[in-house]
Amino acid sequence: MALFAELVKALFTWIDSRLSPPIQQTSRTIGSNISQIVTTLVETFPQLKRFARVPKLLVRNPVAGKEKEYPLLHDRFILGRDRRVSDIIVDNPLVSKEHLSIERKNSLPNKPFVIQDRRSQHGIYQGNKKIDREFVLTHGDVLTLGKPEFANSVRIKFLNPPPLHISAAICSGYAILFIPILFLVLSGLAWVICPPVNPLPILERKPSIIYASNFTPLYKRSNLVYKEAKNLSEFPAFLSQAVIASEDSRYYWHQGIDILGVTRAIFINFKRNKFSEGASTLSQQLARTLFDSYVGGQQLNLLRKIKEAGIALKLETQYSKDVILLYYLDNIYLGENVFGFKDAAKVYFGKSVNKLELSEIATLVAMLPAPNGFDLCRNRSDASHKELVDRRNRVINLLLASKKITSEQADLAKIYPIQAAPSFCQYVNTRIAPYFADRVNQELQILLGEGAKRGNFFIQTSLSLEMQKQAERALAKIIDTEGISKGFSQGAITTIDPKTGRILALVGGVDYQRRQFNLVTQAQRQPGSTFKVFAYTTALEQGIRPEKTYSCDKLDWEGEQEPFKPCEHTNKKSLDMYDSIALSENVIALRIAKDVGLDNVVTTATKMGIKSKLRVNIQGKEKAVPRLILGHSEVNLLELTGAYAVLANEGIKTRPHAIKRIFDSSSCKDIQNVSTCRVIYSDNTETESRVLKPEVARTMTRLLTGVVERKDGTGNKANLPGVQVAGKTGTTNRARDLWFVGYMPNQFVTGVWLGNDENTPTSGTSTLAAQVWRDYMSRFIP
Structure with missing residues (x-):
């Protein structure tokens, strides 16, 4: 509070x-x-205590000139001036030898402490009222020994706060009751200073265009011609009803701010301990769409909500509910640079809004909370498509519950397949680097927040069209030549510039039309032996020399049911770091991890850029386990490649990102020349940080160079004669995941993954991933 x-x-x-x-x-x-x-x-508000509750008595004695605290650890105490009989001694002329007793009454409910005068000369007072009999003490009671007007009267205060859960409930009750009222008051004040809403602003309906690094567009502009809706009757009644049922069921009952919704959202956010429920009414959503520059997309959520609410209140005072609903239906953002349901109907379903089926209406309404989160052309077995179906069915159920449709209409709408217009799917599937474009849209949302929905942006990315082309070619080639025989049908590749963190290529799967799930950014997979790098790096950071040898014998580790197997690729009794990492010996990596500490390995991985969860829950506690070193905790390809980029950049970490610059397309000197538009974001502001000592990164690079250059190295298939290549292979149980992450120091870092969507076993090895890396990167030898 x-x-x-x-x-x-x-x-x-x-x-x-x-x-x-x-x-x-x-x-x-x-x-x-x-x-x-x-x-x-x-x-x-009561002060909450972290530890055990102990009732206390605070005694302020003006004669002594200080306040003293007495814990009431026993059931009975005497307070007085006589040191022989008193437990709490107060040296003051107004205090009798035995002035009062404090005793816990076990016979009363809750076993309270009671205070009783012991025939003192000056008595006990609560305010101006003298206490002549037993007085039950409650938390916060203040009493005086002697009349309160006496200059030397002793003040005592009883402290016995309620248990933590009760105090928390009291605080929560205050917050839940008070915050909505405060929110309403602040919104009213925001109403005073918010911009005028009459006339309403007209949206500039220009799409956001994503460009490669050389300003080649990744997809074409929309050719929609917008015609403003004049009347609510231009939209089907089911659409208005579905929007209200799904987004703002009390729309016709509130005046722009739904206090019940705000209270519910506060309660949910309090329980989840994060801002996840917004309680925005239709009027607030419209305010955010039409006045995004005022509301702001990157500000503190609460302040943004207050601004939204202020404009919503002003809208409600100057426009009827039907007019606000009309503007909402005609202007709300629905993904793919589309605003309003009229344009959305044409883009997604190739028909006018009045010809939409009930199922199609419900589908568009279901997209409102996350308009960029769904693609109507996805394969119907895709998890995201199933989520969209579930959301659509929820909208249909809300219409049924509000008695806007019959059970027969609801059942028919639910079995209706979600099928976008062929023209839209053709547009989606002919985009250049579609997985990369998806990543760009995610970053745009992070950078601009709600402002990303406005459109009107030219986005210059870091994409190298030639590298993207060669990455797609290399992946398709290995699938065609080895996929069937080795039992894998999917793969992913990404390339990063380690000096800047810019993503130069990103192939998130074999066929975007069949499956839009991005295997670079969304797939969490076990990294296998590629994770051993973090154990070796931690050892070097702690000053351990790479020449130090470790036993090849089996390893017993407390808590593990079976010992770890001895070295499997050599007959030597011990190996140094150079040999052990080149041969990818598990037991050596485990011994190194045990030597340096598992938690330290986790710390190294995290500071190098691994954001995925690396510890496992054991009896309610998050712990790092030995099998972490063998790659049993899941990561994604982008973060793993980004972590290797730290080594390639001599210990300096940069954030992997796809957007170089964002231009405002409504502020250009020459609309045909993107570079003349106003820049609203540049990655020149990206910060870098040193997370490893240069010598540690260089030594690690020498170790990983042996993996590739040695004939017995597991990454030998990635070798490029005459060029230094460092990297590491990784294979998981039953070859479900085949990895190679490698780099040419200070130039390119590329991660390759091969496997199957369903995480089924393959008969391949990580040398296939190394082979893809060489086939691809050999085209870019400096």
Whole structure:
């Protein structure tokens, strides 16, 4: 709650700076009053204790000039001046030798402490009322020994806060009741300073164009000609009903802000301990769409919500509900640079909005919460397609529950397949580097937040068209030549510039038309022996020399049911780091990890860029286990390749990213020349950080060079004569995952994965992944 007090003060400072002088004084008065209310509420909340509760007595003796705390650890105490009989000694002339007793009454409910006067001369007072009989103490009670007007009267305070869960419930109750009221008040103040809403702004319906690094567009512009809707009757009744049922069931009952929805969202967010429920009404969503530059897409969520609510209140005072709903249906964002249901019907289903089937209407409404999260051309076995079907069916069920459709209509709509227009699917499937484009859209959302929905952007990416072409060719070739015989049908490749973190190529699968799941960014797979790099790097960081030898004998590790097997690729009794990593001996990597500590290995992997969960839950505690070193914890190809980029860049970490610059297409000197448009983001602002010492990274590169250059090295198939290549292979149980991540120092880092969508076994080896790497990267030898 203290956070809200600070937020209120900051908000009113911001509001005051934007008001004209005549109304500044009023704003300051209102702001001061609300701030005082918040502060008072904060101060009255019980203080929660982390440890065991112990009732206490605080005694302030003016004669001694200090306050002293006495824990009430026993059931009975005497307070007085006589040191021979008193447990709590107060040296004050107003205190009798035996002034009072404090005793726990086990016969009463909750076993409270009671206080009783022991025939003291000056008595016990609560305020001006003298206490002559037993007095049950409750948390926060303040009493005085002697009349309170006496200068030397002793003040005692009883502290016995309720249990933690009760205190938390009390605080939660205050918050749940108070915050919606505060939100409404702040939204009203935001209404005063928000921009005018009459007339409503007209959206610039220009698409966002994604370009490769050389400004070649990855897909074409939309050729839609927008015609503004004039009347709500231009949209089917089912559409209005579905939108209201799904997005704002109390639309016709509130005035722009749904207090019940806000309260529910606060309760849910409190339980989840994160901001996941927004409670935005249709009016607020429209405010966000039409006034995105004012509302802001990257600001603190709460402040953005307050701005939205302020505009929503103003919309509701100047327009009827039907007019607001009309503007919503005609302007809301629905993905693929499409605004409004009229255009969405044409783009996705190739028909006018009034000719949409009930199932198609429900599908478009189901896309509203995450318009860029679905592709209507996906294979019907795809998990994302199934999620869209579930969301569509939920909308249909809401219509049925509100008695807008019959059971027969609902059943028929649910069995209706989701099938986009062939023209739309053809457009989707002819895009250049579609998996890469998906990644760009994800980054755009992260960089611009809600502002990404507005469109009107030219996005220059880091994509190298030639590298993308060769990566796609190399992957298709290995699938065609080895896939059937070795039992794998999928693969993924990504290439990063280690100096900048820019993604130069990204192939997220073999066939985007069949499956849009991005195997570079979305697939979590066991990395096998590629993860051993982090154990070796940790050892080097701790000053262990690479020449140090480790036993090849089997290894017993406490907590493991069976010992780990001895070295499998050599007859030697011990190996140094150079030999062990080249041969990918498991037992040596495990001995190194045991030597340096598993938690330290996790720390190294994390600081090099692994964000996936590496520890496992054991009896309620997150722990690193030995099999982590053998690659049993899942990661994705992009983060693993990015971590290897730290080694290629001599210990400096850069964030893997696909967007170089974002231009505002509505602010160009020459619309035909993208570079003349206003730049609103540049990756020149990307920060880099040193996470490894240069000598550690260089030594690690020498170790990984042996993996590739030695004839007995597991990555020998990636060898490029005359060129230094460092890398590591990885194979998981039953060859389900075949990996090779390699790099040419300070130039390119490329990760390759081969396997199957269903995680089924293959008969291949990681040398196939190394072969793909060589076939692809040999085209780019400097």
